[in-house]
Amino acid sequence: MKPHPLIEQLDKQAREKEGVFFAHIANRLGRDRITEKPVQPVRGVPDFWREYNLGEQERIELFMRNWESLGGTAKRFATKEEIAAFIDELAHGMSAKQIIRAKHGLLEEMKVDEKLSDLDMTIWEKDSPADLLAKAAGADIGITVVDFAVAHTGSVVVTSSPEKGRSLSLLPTIFIAIVPAGVIKTKMGEVMREVTKWNQNGMPAGIHFISGPSRSADIENDLTIGVHGPGIVYALVLDEK
Amino acid sequence: MSGFNPTSTLEERARVALNDEFLRNAVKYTTEKLRTNKKSATDELGNWEDWRDRGRMIRLHTIAHLDYYLSLFVENVRKAGGYVHFAKDTKEAVDITMKIMEAKKAKSVVKSKSMVSEEVHINHALEENDIEVVETDLGEYIIQLAGETPSHIIIPAIHKNKQQVADLFSAEAGETLPPVTKTLAGFARSKLREKFLEADIGMTGCNFAIAESGSMVLFSNEGNARMVSTVPKTQITFMGMERIIPSFEDLEVMASLLPRAATGQKLTVYMSAINGPKRSEDSDGPEEMHIIILDNGRSQQLGDPEFQEVLNCIRCGACLNACPVYRHVGGHTYGWVYSGPIGAVLTPVLNLDNREQWGEVANASTLCGACHEACPVKIPLHDMLVYIRRRNVEEGIVKKAEQLGMKGFQIVASNHRLFRSVLRFGKVAQLPLVKNGMISSKLGPLKAWNSFRHAPALAPQSFRDSWSELDQELKQTKNELPADIKQRMEEIVAKRGKQR
Numbered sequence A: 001m002k003p004h005p006l007i008e009q010l011d012k013q014a015r016e017k018e019g020v021f022f023a024h025i026a027n028r029l030g031r032d033r034i035t036e037k038p039v040q041p042v043r044g045v046p047d048f049w050r051e052y053n054l055g056e057q058e059r060i061e062l063f064m065r066n067w068e069s070l071g072g073t074a075k076r077f078a079t080k081e082e083i084a085a086f087i088d089e090l091a092h093g094m095s096a097k098q099i100i101r102a103k104h105g106l107l108e109e110m111k112v113d114e115k116l117s118d119l120d121m122t123i124w125e126k127d128s129p130a131d132l133l134a135k136a137a138g139a140d141i142g143i144t145v146v147d148f149a150v151a152h153t154g155s156v157v158v159t160s161s162p163e164k165g166r167s168l169s170l171l172p173t174i175f176i177a178i179v180p181a182g183v184i185k186t187k188m189g190e191v192m193r194e195v196t197k198w199n200q201n202g203m204p205a206g207i208h209f210i211s212g213p214s215r216s217a218d219i220e221n222d223l224t225i226g227v228h229g230p231g232i233v234y235a236l237v238l239d240e241k
Numbered sequence B: 001m002s003g004f005n006p007t008s009t010l011e012e013r014a015r016v017a018l019n020d021e022f023l024r025n026a027v028k029y030t031t032e033k034l035r036t037n038k039k040s041a042t043d044e045l046g047n048w049e050d051w052r053d054r055g056r057m058i059r060l061h062t063i064a065h066l067d068y069y070l071s072l073f074v075e076n077v078r079k080a081g082g083y084v085h086f087a088k089d090t091k092e093a094v095d096i097t098m099k100i101m102e103a104k105k106a107k108s109v110v111k112s113k114s115m116v117s118e119e120v121h122i123n124h125a126l127e128e129n130d131i132e133v134v135e136t137d138l139g140e141y142i143i144q145l146a147g148e149t150p151s152h153i154i155i156p157a158i159h160k161n162k163q164q165v166a167d168l169f170s171a172e173a174g175e176t177l178p179p180v181t182k183t184l185a186g187f188a189r190s191k192l193r194e195k196f197l198e199a200d201i202g203m204t205g206c207n208f209a210i211a212e213s214g215s216m217v218l219f220s221n222e223g224n225a226r227m228v229s230t231v232p233k234t235q236i237t238f239m240g241m242e243r244i245i246p247s248f249e250d251l252e253v254m255a256s257l258l259p260r261a262a263t264g265q266k267l268t269v270y271m272s273a274i275n276g277p278k279r280s281e282d283s284d285g286p287e288e289m290h291i292i293i294l295d296n297g298r299s300q301q302l303g304d305p306e307f308q309e310v311l312n313c314i315r316c317g318a319c320l321n322a323c324p325v326y327r328h329v330g331g332h333t334y335g336w337v338y339s340g341p342i343g344a345v346l347t348p349v350l351n352l353d354n355r356e357q358w359g360e361v362a363n364a365s366t367l368c369g370a371c372h373e374a375c376p377v378k379i380p381l382h383d384m385l386v387y388i389r390r391r392n393v394e395e396g397i398v399k400k401a402e403q404l405g406m407k408g409f410q411i412v413a414s415n416h417r418l419f420r421s422v423l424r425f426g427k428v429a430q431l432p433l434v435k436n437g438m439i440s441s442k443l444g445p446l447k448a449w450n451s452f453r454h455a456p457a458l459a460p461q462s463f464r465d466s467w468s469e470l471d472q473e474l475k476q477t478k479n480e481l482p483a484d485i486k487q488r489m490e491e492i493v494a495k496r497g498k499q500r
C-alpha cells in the first residue's frame, strides 16, 4: 500500500534530518560519528546468572508456583486428552458462550473444538472473519499455545503470527495458555537468545511476556485484577509431546 | 495545560502539598509500600549490587555511543516497515504528530503512559485540533478527567483518594458510582474498551528501544499499552532519544532492574517487544507505525561530565520513593513533568532556556544521597543536584528568587498562626508577597495553581511541623557544601572525565 503523500513527505524530511541529528550527538560527545560496531564492555546478564539453570522438573514446578503467586491458576496434565477435558469442564462450568483460539496443531490434536462444539468457536487463522477483533473482544475465553515460558518470573511468552493474534491473550475475559513442558526455560535470557536468533530472518511483529492477570493499584493502592487484559488466567502445562 | 505553568514558586507549591493531609499520607504510605516491595524483590533476586553495576555499565556504554546505536535502531525500524521521525524540541514533535493525524484523518487517539508525551503537551495540541485523546492507564485516566498532571512517575494519581475518583468517574458515567475500587475499575474498563475499539490512533511511550532488532519495548501491568499497540490501525510512539539499549540480551538486565526497582515485581504483567507494524498476513496489530524520537534538551547533557549520566535513567521512580522531600510534598511541588530527585535534576537541565523559572527546583532536595542508593543504574543524583545549585548561585538565579519576595513568604508561611491571622485581618497587602500578586484575594489565586487540592482545609499542627522540617532542608541550599561532599564530587568528576 502506498503511503499517504504527507507521510511520504515526513519520511523524506526525517531522512534528510537524521544526518544532522546524529552528527549533533557525536559532536556533543566530542568526537566524529561512529559507524563501526563498538565493543561492548559487558553484554547481557552477569556470569553467575548465565550459569543459573534448573532441571526440568524444578523448572516446571517453579514456573507453576510463580504463576500461581501472581494470581493465575497453574495445572499440569500428562496427556492432551486430560487438558481438553479440563477446558471442557471449565468452559461449560462457567457457561461460556464464545471462545476464540489460535490455529495450532496441538489444539487440533486435543480436539477442543469437538468438546466445545455447542459453543460459538472462532479460529484465528489467515483467512479469519473480518470482525476478528470484535470476536476476540466478545469472547469469554481465548486459548493459545505459548512459544516459551520462564520459570523464574512465572511468565509465558506469546508471539504474533497469522495463526496466533495478539488479541487472543488480551481481549477475552479468560486467557488459557497451553504450555508444553519442553518450552519452559529457567530464566528470561534463554528466551532472549532464541529471539535474537530470529533476528536474522525477521521477527514476529509482537513478542509478549505475560506474567499473571492484568492488574492495577492506581486507585488508592487497592489491587484490582483484570483492568484491561484478562483477569483470569490459566497456565495448563502439558507433559505429553 | 495549566499544570505546567510555573506561575508559582517551589516553596508555594510545597506549602500547598504540605497542607493537604490526604496527599501527604497517601504519598508516604504508597512510597513506603513500594520501597518495601523493592527491598524484598531485590533480596529475592540476590546480588543486587552486581545487577546495578551491570545496568549502569550497559547504560553508560550505550549513551557514550548513542549516535551509533540510535542510527542502528532507526535502520532496523525501517527494515521492519516502521517510520522514524526526529524532533529536536517539543514543537517539532507536535508538528510531526499533527501531520500524521492529518494524513490519517484521525478523530480519536487512545494513549498509554508516556512521560515524553507529557513533555510535549501532546494532549493539549490534539484537543486544540478537535481530536479526542483518552489516557488509558487507570491512573492517567483519573488525572486526565481531573485536568491535572501526574504526580508520580509510576503511580500518576497517587494523590487522589477513592471518593475523588468516584466523583470524577460519576461525572463521566452520568450516574453516581460508589467509592468502591472494583466498581470504579469496572467502569473504567468498559468505558475504555469502547475507546480502544473506536480509536484511529494508538499512542505509546517507550521504555526501551533495542538497537539490534529495531524493537520498542513496553512494560505495563494493566494491559493498556498492549491494547494501544494492538487495536488501532496506526501506532505513534514517543521516545526520548536516550531510551536505547544495544540488544535483547541487555533487555534481560533492564527487565530485571526496572520492575523490581519500580514496584518490587519480578516482571510487570506485560512486557512487549514490538518490532515494526503488523506483518502483512497478521490479522491484528497496527498497519502503520511511527516512532518520534525526541531530543528536547537531552543532547545538551551529552559530553557534560556532570550530567551525562542523567541520560542513563530508566524512569523507575525508585528515587522518588526514597526521597524524604518527595515523601513529604508529593509530585506537584516540582511543577514540571518529572518529580522527585530525578525531576529535580531533569527539570532544570532539560529547561536550560528557562533557568530562572526552573533552576530552583533543584532545591527540593536534602542531598542525603538516598536517591543514589535507590537508583537501579546508580545515577549520582545528589551530586548533580549540588552542581545545579552551584550553577544557580553562579548565575545569580538564587538572588532572583529572593527578589520575587520569597523571603517574606517563607517567614509568614513557616508560622501558621501568623499566616492565618494575616489572612483573617486582611493584612495581606502589607506583605512583600503581594507585589507579586500571589495572595491578592485570600486563597483565590492560590486555587488557580493548586487545582490538585480538593479541600483547602489548613491542618495546623502537621502543616507547621512539616513546613519547618522541610524549610530546614530547603534552607540548606544556601549553605556552603560540606567539604566531604565537595571532595567526592571533584573525584567523581575527575574519574568520569577520564572514562569518556
Ligand code: SF4
Pocket: B261, B312, B313, B314, B315, B316, B317, B318, B319, B320, B342, B371, B374, B375, B376, B377, B378, B379, B381
Ligand atoms: S534516576 Fe534512577 S531511581 Fe530515579 S527514576 Fe531514574 S533510574 Fe529510577
